[in-house]
Amino acid sequence: MRILSWNLNHRAARRPVPRRISEAIARQEADVVVLTEYVIGPDHERFVGELAAIGCPHVAKTDRNGRENEVLIAAREPFARGRSPR
Numbered sequence: 412m413r414i415l416s417w418n419l420n421h422r423a424a425r426r427p428v429p430r431r432i433s434e435a436i437a438r439q440e441a442d443v444v445v446l447t448e449y450v451i452g453p454d455h456e457r458f459v460g461e462l463a464a465i466g467c468p469h470v471a472k473t474d475r476n477g478r479e480n481e482v483l484i485a486a487r488e489p490f491a492r493g494r495s496p497r
Contacts, residue, residue: 415441421450421480428454433461441467442487449483451475459485 415436419428428449436444444467451472459470467485471492475481484490 412443413439413441414443414445415439416445416447418447419449421448421452425450425452427452428458430461433458433465436462436467437465443467444483444485446483446485448480450480 417432417436419432444462449472462468462470462485466487469486469489470483471490472483473481
């Protein structure tokens with residue numbers, strides 16, 4: 412299993428995700444993509460569509476809490492959100 416982690420460095424701003432990001436993700440052929448410091452912006456649907464087109468159609472993200480950044484996870488196979496044990 413190939414896992415790719417990338418800090419998008421949005422810094423809580425609603426910025427578009429450049430197309431070069433999904434192109435770079437595609438080149439890595441990852442099974443799971445974890446994008447930290449992700450914030451839903453005006454191009455969220457386009458970006459999720461690009462992830463699906465490169466083979467990672469299963470997407471979940473953390474809930475936005477104030478001005479904190481989110482984490483978006485995309486994967487080739489279905490997965491379920493849950494809580495880690497304490």
